[in-house]
Amino acid sequence: MINHHPKSELINAFVAGELPTALSVIVASHLELCRCCNDKAKKINQHQADDAFSDADLSLNHNDNSQENTALDNREFANHSLEDNKLTAHHLEVNNEFADMFAAIVADKTTSTPATLDPVEIKVKDNTYVLPKALSNIQRASWFKLGKLSRSNLDSSENEIHSHLIHIEAGGEIPQHTHNGYEVTLILSGDFYDELGEYSQGDFMWLDKQHKHQPKTKNGCLCLTVANDALHFTQGVGKILNPIGSLIY
Amino acid sequence: MQTATVNYPKTSHNDQMSTDNTGALIDFMRAIATQRCQHAFSQVFKHFAPKIKAISIKKYGSEALAMEIVQDTMTNVWRKAHLFNETKGAVSTWIYTIMRNVTFDILRKSKSSQEISISDDLWPLDEYATEEKDTFQDHLQNQEILKRVNELPNKQQQVIKGVYFHELSQEQLAQQLNIPLGTVKSRLRLALEKLKQNMGDQHD
Numbered sequence A: 001m002i003n004h005h006p007k008s009e010l011i012n013a014f015v016a017g018e019l020p021t022a023l024s025v026i027v028a029s030h031l032e033l034c035r036c037c038n039d040k041a042k043k044i045n046q047h048q049a050d051d052a053f054s055d056a057d058l059s060l061n062h063n064d065n066s067q068e069n070t071a072l073d074n075r076e077f078a079n080h081s082l083e084d085n086k087l088t089a090h091h092l093e094v095n096n097e098f099a100d101m102f103a104a105i106v107a108d109k110t111t112s113t114p115a116t117l118d119p120v121e122i123k124v125k126d127n128t129y130v131l132p133k134a135l136s137n138i139q140r141a142s143w144f145k146l147g148k149l150s151r152s153n154l155d156s157s158e159n160e161i162h163s164h165l166i167h168i169e170a171g172g173e174i175p176q177h178t179h180n181g182y183e184v185t186l187i188l189s190g191d192f193y194d195e196l197g198e199y200s201q202g203d204f205m206w207l208d209k210q211h212k213h214q215p216k217t218k219n220g221c222l223c224l225t226v227a228n229d230a231l232h233f234t235q236g237v238g239k240i241l242n243p244i245g246s247l248i249y
Numbered sequence B: 001m002q003t004a005t006v007n008y009p010k011t012s013h014n015d016q017m018s019t020d021n022t023g024a025l026i027d028f029m030r031a032i033a034t035q036r037c038q039h040a041f042s043q044v045f046k047h048f049a050p051k052i053k054a055i056s057i058k059k060y061g062s063e064a065l066a067m068e069i070v071q072d073t074m075t076n077v078w079r080k081a082h083l084f085n086e087t088k089g090a091v092s093t094w095i096y097t098i099m100r101n102v103t104f105d106i107l108r109k110s111k112s113s114q115e116i117s118i119s120d121d122l123w124p125l126d127e128y129a130t131e132e133k134d135t136f137q138d139h140l141q142n143q144e145i146l147k148r149v150n151e152l153p154n155k156q157q158q159v160i161k162g163v164y165f166h167e168l169s170q171e172q173l174a175q176q177l178n179i180p181l182g183t184v185k186s187r188l189r190l191a192l193e194k195l196k197q198n199m200g201d202q203h204d
Helices: A010-017 A021-033 A033-056 A061-083 A098-107 A236-248 B012-035 B038-061 B064-079 B092-110 B141-149 B154-165 B171-176 B182-203
Strands: A119-126 A129-131 A142-145 A147-157 A162-168 A178-179 A183-194 A196-200 A204-207 A222-229 A231-233
Touching: A010 A021, A021 A033, A021 A162, A021 A183, A021 A204, A021 A222, A033 B038, A033 B092, A098 B064, A129 A178, A162 B171, A196 B064, B012 B038, B012 B092, B038 B064, B038 B092, B141 B154, B141 B182, B154 B171, B154 B182, B171 B182
Parallel strands: none
Antiparallel strands: A119 A129, A142 A147, A147 A162, A162 A222, A178 A231, A183 A196, A183 A204, A183 A222
């Protein structure tokens, strides 16, 4: 049962393609695990499409005619099109500024079918996990291990935003810390708990400065995290980690 | 962070327009997919290219970038027309999905040395053109299945519920029930055969 979801604003921005890569990847990964957010995203996608293409202000002046004609003559053209497949771009009256582009596109007779990738499996400390499809083409660095913690950097190629896979073995924990920026966590497998509650597979948490926490796991977990700044450890021995906080996140 | 504006209320006039266009656009898409029909493509092109350009200029303020987005989007429409499934959603939703995906990849590549496109992993084309009716399960059919499952012998119910309702692997189930994997497999086979028989009058 997934109890923690991305806010609607975040899903909106994700569907609009406006989030940085790392955040897009973590939201997409949540959608793969969460049916209700996935359905929500599809609905938003449809609304955004309707809005984008029905906005009257967007039609450029010199295209006004072709727009109207399209609406009126569509059926007729559709019938013609089945018989006459040898027209040139000129005859097709594709708007001048697009004429070259149109000609170049139709000159390519090949079709394109994206290859379906097998899900990526990873192995951490003898546990095997299947990664979300969203991570299929994201490069992963080799695992850096520190006690019960393992971390692999994900290359989303954005300087200020860091993305990782974090594995915590059963009984492990991350020392109490806060975040200078934001820290987004998605549980890909297993569960953990902290002062704020319990979380399990699919849960999506957005934490920032006002949250201080010390995640612990009974059964072990694999998480995807995105943070835009290093962690700040706040307690005891954990403080030693501050200079190397950027190593863990 | 930027958020997208989504205006849910729509005028009936708009609805009418888009319904009219949708039928014709589907015909064009079919002609492109099955016959590589340039004429049909020119109609889709004329309808969408100027809009895509205007949307992109408004959003990014660059004509060069906007033309690149138009080119990549319309190239995909031309080359992937056979992947469009009219039972799954509107042409405009499909093209919007392509436009968003190519834009994301263009911007990502321009900001970094990344050459790999990942947008189709984030917004799978086949999924994002899917309308709700396909993803929502048939409520009544589910009830029917549940009823039939509950009529099975207890041991068969256990394996069916474990595998299909709790999504356990057969290995996990064998462990949990403390029975050999082979027994799980044979019980599952028997149970499925029985279900098929019982539901056969409606589904064969």
